[in-house]
Amino acid sequence: MLEALFADSGPDVAHRGWPRTPVGPDSWRAIGEALREGKLDLLGLWGDIGAVQCVLYEPATRQIMSASLDARAGKVPSLAPFHPPASRLERSASDLFGIEFTGLPDPRPWLDHGRWPVQHPLAESPRPGAALPPYRFLEAEGPSLHQIAVGPVHAGIIEPGHFRFTASGETIVRLEERLGYTHKGIDRLLCGKSIEEAARLAARVSGDSTVAYSLVFARAVEAALEFDPPPRALWLRAVMAELERIANHLGDVGAVCNDAAFSMMHAECGILREQTLRACATAFGHRLMMDCVVPGGVAVDLEPAGVAAILSLTASLRGQFPELVELYENTASLQDRTVGTGVVSSALAAQFAAPGYVGRASGRSFDARICVPYPPYDAAPLEIAVRSEGDVDARVWVRIQEIQHSIGWLERSLATLPAGPVRSGIRAVPATSVEGAALVEGFRGDVLGYARLGAGRRIERCHLRDPSWLLWPLLEAAIEGNIVADFPLCNKSFNCSYSGHDL
Amino acid sequence: MRRRLFKNLITAPCTEAVSEPTDGFEAAGEELRGAIARRLGRSLAIREVDAGSCNGCELEIHALSNAFYDIERFGIRFVASPRHADVLLVTGPVTLNMREALERTWAAMPAPKWVIAAGDCGAGCGVFAGSYACVGAVSKVLPVDLVIRGCPPTPVQLLQGLLWLMSGADNAAAPAVMS
Numbered sequence: 001m002l003e004a005l006f007a008d009s010g011p012d013v014a015h016r017g018w019p020r021t022p023v024g025p026d027s028w029r030a031i032g033e034a035l036r037e038g039k040l041d042l043l044g045l046w047g048d049i050g051a052v053q054c055v056l057y058e059p060a061t062r063q064i065m066s067a068s069l070d071a072r073a074g075k076v077p078s079l080a081p082f083h084p085p086a087s088r089l090e091r092s093a094s095d096l097f098g099i100e101f102t103g104l105p106d107p108r109p110w111l112d113h114g115r116w117p118v119q120h121p122l123a124e125s126p127r128p129g130a131a132l133p134p135y136r137f138l139e140a141e142g143p144s145l146h147q148i149a150v151g152p153v154h155a156g157i158i159e160p161g162h163f164r165f166t167a168s169g170e171t172i173v174r175l176e177e178r179l180g181y182t183h184k185g186i187d188r189l190l191c192g193k194s195i196e197e198a199a200r201l202a203a204r205v206s207g208d209s210t211v212a213y214s215l216v217f218a219r220a221v222e223a224a225l226e227f228d229p230p231p232r233a234l235w236l237r238a239v240m241a242e243l244e245r246i247a248n249h250l251g252d253v254g255a256v257c258n259d260a261a262f263s264m265m266h267a268e269c270g271i272l273r274e275q276t277l278r279a280c281a282t283a284f285g286h287r288l289m290m291d292c293v294v295p296g297g298v299a300v301d302l303e304p305a306g307v308a309a310i311l312s313l314t315a316s317l318r319g320q321f322p323e324l325v326e327l328y329e330n331t332a333s334l335q336d337r338t339v340g341t342g343v344v345s346s347a348l349a350a351q352f353a354a355p356g357y358v359g360r361a362s363g364r365s366f367d368a369r370i371c372v373p374y375p376p377y378d379a380a381p382l383e384i385a386v387r388s389e390g391d392v393d394a395r396v397w398v399r400i401q402e403i404q405h406s407i408g409w410l411e412r413s414l415a416t417l418p419a420g421p422v423r424s425g426i427r428a429v430p431a432t433s434v435e436g437a438a439l440v441e442g443f444r445g446d447v448l449g450y451a452r453l454g455a456g457r458r459i460e461r462c463h464l465r466d467p468s469w470l471l472w473p474l475l476e477a478a479i480e481g482n483i484v485a486d487f488p489l490c491n492k493s494f495n496c497s498y499s500g501h502d503l
Numbered sequence: 504m505r506r507r508l509f510k511n512l513i514t515a516p517c518t519e520a521v522s523e524p525t526d527g528f529e530a531a532g533e534e535l536r537g538a539i540a541r542r543l544g545r546s547l548a549i550r551e552v553d554a555g556s557c558n559g560c561e562l563e564i565h566a567l568s569n570a571f572y573d574i575e576r577f578g579i580r581f582v583a584s585p586r587h588a589d590v591l592l593v594t595g596p597v598t599l600n601m602r603e604a605l606e607r608t609w610a611a612m613p614a615p616k617w618v619i620a621a622g623d624c625g626a627g628c629g630v631f632a633g634s635y636a637c638v639g640a641v642s643k644v645l646p647v648d649l650v651i652r653g654c655p656p657t658p659v660q661l662l663q664g665l666l667w668l669m670s671g672a673d674n675a676a677a678p679a680v681m682s
Contacts, residue, residue: 113599113600115599115600115602115603116599116635116636117635118635121635121636152601152604153552153604153608155583155584156583157551157553157561157564157565157581158553158561159553159556159558159561160552160553160554160555160601160604180600181555181598181600181601181604182553182555182556182595182598182600182601183555183598183600183636184555184596184598184631184634184636184637185631185634185635185636185637186631186634188634188635189630189631189633189634200630201630201631204557204559204629204630204631204654205557206557206558207556207557207558207559207560207561207562207655208558208559208562210557210559251562251565264504264507264508267569267570268507270566270568270569270570271517271569271570271571273569274517274566274569274570274571277566287563287657288559288562288655290559290654323507327504327507330504331504497558498558499555499556499557499558
């Protein structure tokens with residue numbers, strides 16, 4: 001299927017991890033058709049100097065492939081009319097590169113709020129910034145509708161973003177998100193950086209997924225330079241990734257219950273999360289394990305004391321977590337809030353290639369560790385946790401199961417960790433531009449990384465796509481018809497990243 | 504649930520059971536409680552604003568409220584409205600898209616009020632220095648009283664910062680820096 005689409009296109013370029021094919025506008029539209037028919041998933045789409053690039057996944061064959069289209073004329077056909085998930089991705093590429101997507105149904109700016117000193121900051125010749133007209137929210141018409149505007153500063157200690165609710169009484173008729181408040185210009189900051197400098201930036205795209213981001217960046221760079229890290233490093237990276245997953249899932253399970261006014265679970269899960277972070281600090285020297293995964297391997301080796309700390313953590317979790325799961329399952333007032341709330345249909349989850357627990361709670365059986373496995377998961381597979389209900393409850397259950405799977409995986413893996421070095425220098429100096437891409441499973445879903453290195457191994461272009469890009473629009477769909485008071489609950493069950501999305 | 508509640512009644516709180524990683528937390532917290540009482544005569548209310556952080560700082564600020572640190576026992580509360588706040592705790596490299604929201608939050612707070620810039624980004628833009636989309640240090644936008652460095656600062660570092668602020672002299676011209 002993938003090959004057939006590109007049959008009449010140019011030869012593959014030096015792109016590693018998976019192939020990239022430069023295509024013409026006709027093939028680009030053919031991609032749109034295949035996306036519309038549901039034969040392909042769109043994993044990402046971003047701009048480049050004079051080009052746009054998209055990443056496609058074919059569920060039937062579990063193949064990934066990139067396609068790029070010449071955009072030097074300044075205009076390219078939009079994929080959004082074929083495939084709505086492309087819309088925000090194209091709006092962002094348009095904001096950053098000034099590329100015009102012809103036929104894009106929603107041409108409003110997305111990341112650009114009219115406050116930057118430049119317009120199209122990543123274009124070859126950016127223009128001076130200009131104030132934009134006020135953002136027009138989509139309309140909802142009907143008798144006795146009212147609007148509720150929330151954010152960008154929220155009531156809790158969370159990231160900033162704006163939500164515009166239109167409600168009929170207590171029932172939400174429409175939610176529209178307005179994001180971009182945490183846009184830090186990461187894509188442009190990455191340009192021209194050394195691999196080491198860029199790795200520190202990648203680790204700070206979304207702090208809760210710092211291991212996943214460091215990992216996807218490292219893997220993309222290593223793919224580009226055809227470098228294999230030492231085996232022990234591969235295992236330690238996965239140990240960190242699973243610890244990160246456990247810590248975040250524990251936090252989320254507690255926070256979802258807290259938003260259903262069941263604060264006891266929040267307190268109990270908070271204790272387990274803190275124990276996890278402390279084990280991480282003992283094992284790897286940092287509570288969130290920031291900058292611990294680096295291109296070439298890992299920055300710190302795991303000493304016997306660290307192994308003991310992790311095993312003592314898993315023993316503690318095995319002792320305490322099942323009781324909390326039982327409590328979750330047997331508390332009728334809690335179940336009353338989570339069951340049947342915020343449903344994402346399996347059709348929407350499939351259309352948006354919904355990453356992580358949101359997709360898996362709606363029957364999308366995709367997990368990068370299993371479907372497009374990378375070491376060490378190819379040698380030590382995990383079970384995939386899938387449910388079909390698509391509600392808040394299902395998203396909690398997927399997390400519960402993943403915590404349990406990760407505990408088992410950690411215990412098995414720590415018993416058989418290979419010995420040897422954990423880092424080696426990458427010596428390859430490419431003569432020409434080289435590109436690499438990778439997909440890794442973070443706690444929130446698959447994180448996609450693309451890196452192109454040029455002379456002196458400096459970054460020419462690097463883009464890191466957060467799973468939240470494909471999750472935020474689904475939150476709008478999930479909340480429709482629910483009551484306003486259930487929004488925090490639904491939102492927490494998604495736990496999308498603002499920073500990872502806004503970049 | 505009843506079983507769990509009974510069990511919790513007879514087990515010691517986490518705050519006492521753990522000593523090593525929270526070294527100094529207990530003592531600093533008690534001292535802070537006294538300083539807040541002298542200064543305000545009531546509890547201290549904090550409004551947190553993420554001005555573009557990666558969310559790492561927020562995770563550790565959240566941790567201050569878990570059963571191990573339980574910052575409320577020292578009379579410190581995180582509040583939802585700036586109208587109720589004494590301290591504005593700001594994280595992130597202040598993105599241009601968040602600048603106005605941050606300024607308006609500060610303007611909505613009644614005096615006396617203080618600003619803490621937490622994390623390396625809030626301190627001086629961190630790894631995002633030089634971006635077209637960031638203002639930089641929080642002190643470029645608001646009169647910062649205290650900077651707590653760290654990427655992210657740990658819960659213990661955050662509490663020590665609050666202690667310094669409440670027991671320190673009146674607002675100095677330049678912000679103090681803790682690392």
